[in-house]
Amino acid sequence: MNCNSTCPNICSFLNSEYYDLPAVPKGELSEAEQDKLMWDSFRETYKDTEAGKYFNKAHEMMERGPLSMD
Numbered sequence: 001m002n003c004n005s006t007c008p009n010i011c012s013f014l015n016s017e018y019y020d021l022p023a024v025p026k027g028e029l030s031e032a033e034q035d036k037l038m039w040d041s042f043r044e045t046y047k048d049t050e051a052g053k054y055f056n057k058a059h060e061m062m063e064r065g066p067l068s069m070d
Contacts, residue, residue, distance in 0.1 A: 039055070039059050039062075042055045043055050043056055043059060
């Protein structure tokens with residue numbers, strides 16, 4: 001990375017941070033994978049709240065699938 005800044009500290013920061021970034025996976029997630037990540041994110045964000053209890057219950061219901069009418 002080429003840095004032409006008058007502030008050398010910025011250049012060294014930019015260079016060191018740039019190379020420490022993790023590799024990003026290439027490709028796209030399926031709709032099911034996107035849904036799972038969304039639910040996991042909601043459950044993690046709201047885990048100690050009343051909303052978190054509802055997200056967990058809704059996730060359990062979705063995992064079981066539709067109820068049969070028999």
